Every structure is written in C-alpha cells, then in structure tokens.
Amino acid sequence: xxxxxxxxxYAIASSIVQENQQQTPPSITCxxxxxxxxxxxxxxxxxxxxxxxxxxxxxxTRNQRILDWLLYERSSIICLQEFWIGNxxxxxxxxxxxxxxxxxxxxxxxxxxxxxxxxxxxQKEYFTVVNYKELHFNDCGDRVxxxxxxxxxxxxxxxxxxxxxxxxxxxxxHLLFPHDSSLCLVRLHQVYKILQYVESYQKEYQLKPLxxxxxxxxNGSKRGHVYQFLRSQGFVSSYDxxxxxxxxxxxxxxxxxxxxxxxxxxxxxWLLNPDKYQKLxxxxxxxxxxxxxxxxxxxxxxxxxxxxxxxxxxxxxCITYSGFCEALRQLNLIGHCHGLSAEETKDLWVQADxxxxxxxxxxxxxxxxxxxxxxxxxxxxxxxxxxxxxxxxEDQTIGFNVKSAVFFPPEVEKSRWPExxxxxxxxxLTVVFSPTRMSCHPPK
Numbered sequence: 429x430x431x432x433x434x435x436x437x438y439a440i441a442s443s444i445v446q447e448n449q450q451q452t453p454p455s456i457t458c459x460x461x462x463x464x465x466x467x468x469x470x471x472x473x474x475x476x477x478x479x480x481x482x483x484x485x486x487x488x489t490r491n492q493r494i495l496d497w498l499l500y501e502r503s504s505i506i507c508l509q510e511f512w513i514g515n516x517x518x519x520x521x522x523x524x525x526x527x528x529x530x531x532x533x534x535x536x537x538x539x540x541x542x543x544x545x546x547x548x549x550x551q552k553e554y555f556t557v558v559n560y561k562e563l564h565f566n567d568c569g570d571r572v573x574x575x576x577x578x579x580x581x582x583x584x585x586x587x588x589x590x591x592x593x594x595x596x597x598x599x600x601x602h603l604l605f606p607h608d609s610s611l612c613l614v615r616l617h618q619v620y621k622i623l624q625y626v627e628s629y630q631k632e633y634q635l636k637p638l639x640x641x642x643x644x645x646x647n648g649s650k651r652g653h654v655y656q657f658l659r660s661q662g663f664v665s666s667y668d669x670x671x672x673x674x675x676x677x678x679x680x681x682x683x684x685x686x687x688x689x690x691x692x693x694x695x696x697x698w699l700l701n702p703d704k705y706q707k708l709x710x711x712x713x714x715x716x717x718x719x720x721x722x723x724x725x726x727x728x729x730x731x732x733x734x735x736x737x738x739x740x741x742x743x744x745x746c747i748t749y750s751g752f753c754e755a756l757r758q759l760n761l762i763g764h765c766h767g768l769s770a771e772e773t774k775d776l777w778v779q780a781d782x783x784x785x786x787x788x789x790x791x792x793x794x795x796x797x798x799x800x801x802x803x804x805x806x807x808x809x810x811x812x813x814x815x816x817x818x819x820x821x822e823d824q825t826i827g828f829n830v831k832s833a834v835f836f837p838p839e840v841e842k843s844r845w846p847e848x849x850x851x852x853x854x855x856x857l858t859v860v861f862s863p864t865r866m867s868c869h870p871p872k
Contacts, residue, residue: 454582456554456861458666460502460643460697462684462854463494465510465544466518469853470687479749491518494851495525496653497836502529503858507643509602511535514543521681522547536562539570546644548574548600556581558595559633563625565618568611568766569604573622573644575629576600580826580863593638593825596861597626601644603654605686612653613720615646616768619654620713623661631753637702637868639827641666645854649693650678653723657716662704664870666697666859670833682840683855691845701827702868714779717761717768718800724759734800736790739797747788749777825868827860846856 433479461615466487469480480487498506506526512518513535526533526549550557559577581592599622603615626640642663648654650665652732659675667673671681683695723734738749739755753773757763762773780788780796835855839846 439620454554456505456580456596456828456863457501457503457858458505458507458598458641458643458697458861459498459501459856459858460507460509460600460645460695461494461498461856462509462645462695462852463491463511464852464854465512466490467514467543469511481512481545485513487518488521490851491521495522497851497856499525499529501858502551504551504554505598505641505643506531506547507600507642508549509600509645510544511547512543513542513545513547513856532557534560534574534576536572536574538572539564539566542570546572546574546600546602546846547554548576548598550576550578550598552581554581555579561629563622565621567604567614569614569618571602571604571618573599573601573618573625575625577629593636594639594829595635595825597629597638597640599626599640599642599644599828601642601646603645603647605647611766612648613717613761613768615648616653616716616720618655619646619657620709620716623709626798636823636825639702640698640700642696642698642700644696645684645694646696647694650675653716653720656719657712658698660707660712660715661700662706663698663700663710664830666699666830666861667835667857669699669830669831670859676691679843680841681835682843682845683857684836685845685853687853691840691843695854695857697833697857697860699828699830701866702825703866704797710775711779714776715800717772717796718780721756721759721761722759722798722800732794735798736793739788739793745789747793749786752777752780752788823868824865826863827866829864831860831862833857833859 457561459491466481467479469487470476470478471480471483471486480490511522514537519535523533530552531549534548535545555578557576558579561575563573563575565571565573576598578596578598580596601618601622603618604610604611606615622642629635630638642658646654650668667681668677671680678693682691683692684693685691712869725738730738736747740751749821756768756773760767762768768776780792782792782796787848835841836856837849839845840855
C-alpha cells in the first residue's frame with residue numbers, strides 16, 4: 429500500500445474504534461471482505477498458472493497484513509469470503525490470531541473441494557451464539573452460505589425488560605460470478621435459496637421478526653437483478669444508507685477489480701429491520717424473474733407489444749402456457765440445468781394468470797409480467813428508524829440504525845481503484861450500527 433492510503437486507513441479504523449468506545453450501549457460493527465484466496469491470486473499475468481499459493485512467503489505476508497487491519501478495527505462481526513480453507517497452515521493462522529483476540533470462528537468450505545470458502549468471526553464479549561447453520565446451494569458454482577443466530581451479550585438500555593429480544597441473524601455468502609448471461613439466473617436462485625432458508629429457519633424455531641444482515645460478495649452491482657430482488661424484500665444497502673445514496677446512484681462507488689480488469693460495486697452488507705413489512709417472498713421472486721425476462725427482451729429492442737407477440741407464439745389474442753414456456757426456452761431461462769425448474773415455471777404462470785382462466789391477456793401481461801415490480805417501494809429512511817414510533821402495543825424488539833460505513837482503500841468511495849493496493853482485489857467494507865428499540869411486524 430502507498431503511504432497516503434495507509435494513513436487514511438488508520439484514520440478510518442481509528443474513528444471506528446473510537447465510535448465503539450464512546451457508545452453506550454456500544455455500537456455493533458460489521459466487516460465484510462473478500463480476501464482473495466491464494467489459489468486464485470495470479471502473480472504473473474503472462475503465466476496464468478503462477479499463483480500465490482505456490483509461494484508461502486507471499487501469501488503469509490499478505491494475510492498477516494489483512495489480519496493486522498482486521499484486528500486493529502476489531503469489528504464485532506467479521507465476514508470473509510475466499511477463505512483458503514484447503515490449507516491447514518492458513519486456517520490455523522486465522523484461528524490463532526482471531527481466537528487470541530476473543531473471536532469465535534466459524535468456517536465453511538465450498539462443495540466439491542474447491543479449496544476456498546467462508547469464515548464468520550464474532551466477538552465473544554458482544555454475542556452469544558444461539559445457533560449456526562450451513563447452506564449448500566448444490567449448483568454449478570459449488571457455492572455455500574452461513575447463517576448465524578446471535579444474541580447480544582450486553583444489555584440494551586432502552587430495552588431492559590425481558591420481553592424484548594436482543595437477537596440478530598447474520599448471513600455470509602459469496603455468489604457465483606456470471607461468466608455468461610445464463611448464470612445471472614443462477615445467482616438470483618442463490619439469493620432466493622438464502623431468503624427461503626432464513627424464512628424457514630424463523631418458522632422452524634418460531635421466531636418473531638429479527639434484524640437480518642446479509643454480508644458478502646454478491647458478484648452483482650446496483651444495476652442488477654439481485655440488487656432489485658433484495659430491495660423488493662425490504663433490505664437496504666448499509667453503505668448507501670450511510671451516505672444517503674439512492675437506488676439510482678450506481679456510479680458513486682466500487683469495491684472490486686475483477687479478473688477482466690473491470691471495476692464494479694459488488695460487496696454489500698444488507699440490513700432488514702424487523703419493523704419492515706415484507707412482500708411475500710414468492711411474489712418478489714416472480715417479479716425478479718419477470719424483470720430478467722423484460723431485460724432480455726429490451727436488450728433485443730422489443731417493445732411491450734413485440735414482447736406480447738413473442739410470448740403468445742401460436743395464439744391470436746392471448747398467451748397460452750405452451751407459448752409461455754417456449755418463450756422462456758428461447759430466452760434460455762428454461763431447458764438446461766441452470767434454468768428454472770418445471771415447478772418454478774408453473775409458479776410463474778400462476779402469478780401471471782390473475783383470473784386463473786388458463787390464458788394471459790394483454791392486460792394481465794402488462795400488469796404481471798412487463799410492469800411486474802411492485803408499487804410498495806419503500807420508505808426505508810436510509811436505514812434510520814424513528815424512535816418516536818416506539819410506543820406501539822405490538823411486539824417490541826431491537827433493530828439497527830446505520831451510523832456510518834467506510835470502504836478501504838478510500839479511493840473506491842470515489843469509484844477509483846488505486847494501483848498500489850495489494851491486500852486483495854476487493855475493498856474492505858465496515859459498517860457501524862447502533863441498536864434501537866422498534867416494533868416488529870410479521871411478513872405479509
């Protein structure tokens with residue numbers, strides 16, 4: 429790292445540490461960081477087989493520096509991606525240093541022995557681990573996710589009574605890189621599986637709504653279908669909330685320089701507070717898939733009338749199920765191992781066929797497919813909660829306000845990638861949250 433960047437980073441980390449110390453109760457800090465597994469880090473662009481994993485001194489030095497920064501910031505929760513779980517010495521390095529600093533470490537490797545995986549580390553002084561679950565997507569990307577159910581160990585001054593829960597759900601994941609357009613649906617599927625799993629976990633353990641944080645490398649930007657899907661479920665991007673950025677501000681920051689040399693914003697800490705009314709998950713999923721459908725047709729310069737004609741295929745005035753399936757097949761959304769299942773295709777049809785008469789007319793097409801995004805978007809107050817609304821008779825719980833959020837290196841906050849940055853090909857994101865009392869609402 430260059431001297432200027434290092435100085436800025438110490439100032440950032442110092443402000444986070446000071447904010448933690450000054451808060452009563454202390455703030456919750458969360459860091460997400462794709463640390464670039466040594467098996468993927470290329471040392472010679474002319475020789476693609478030359479990887480850092482073959483040179484112990486290189487990967488050891490780089491990861492000692494990563495740990496130095498992590499332990500200087502001492503976030504309450506640390507979520508790492510591309511953790512080199514296939515190397516015992518690497519794993520022991522993180523276990524020893526994080527363990528000595530008071531962290532509980534939970535690791536999960538990708539399926540089919542891909543070599544890397546995920547790590548969540550949480551400070552013992554902040555949390556008690558209630559439960560830990562692992563999610564295997566079992567898809568072409570061998571991707572996985574971690575679900576951690578935590579209880580805050582410190583008393584929250586505004587919520588001293590025993591009826592108020594002090595719990596939170598944390599997810600850590602690394603979604604598939606979309607090497608071609610067909611894999612965008614796989615990534616959307618992965619998010620759907622995560623949200624289904626979180627929903628089923630809450631039902632299985634009869635949990636009332638809790639704050640949820642989704643951390644990781646999402647391999648998709650604010651312009652993408654995954655972003656819109658999560659927004660439709662009420663999640664807010666913590667970094668954008670802290671900086672008062674809107675959904676349209678897709679160019680304000682970056683967090684990754686990929687193997688093609690492109691810079692993009694892919695690293696997020698998503699927050700869903702328990703006072704948010706959630707749309708039915710299946711409804712959001714259908715809207716997301718129809719959004720992808722609309723994107724593909726618009727990319728082919730089709731108008732809404734052209735799209736309706738494309739879908740109806742063999743019928744004069746309406747869309748039949750067979751025509752619907754054929755259109756999805758031509759768009760490469762079904763008919764292959766990465767595509768929609770027969771059940772999912774049928775569910776989409778049921779969502780679109782409002783009156784259940786077995787065909788979709790032009791009005792239904794416009795309402796349910798072409799303009800499928802819901803109108804209940806979203807009074808999220810940039811991740812801030814109004815404490816004056818806390819006297820409701822509804823169940824009380826805690827949620828979180830976004831206090832601040834920073835990336836390192838700081839240049840990425842201006843959509844620039846510094847050439848002297850060598851810790852990873854991703855920026856590190858740290859967000860400070862303050863607990864607040866709020867009423868919780870069950871999902872719709």
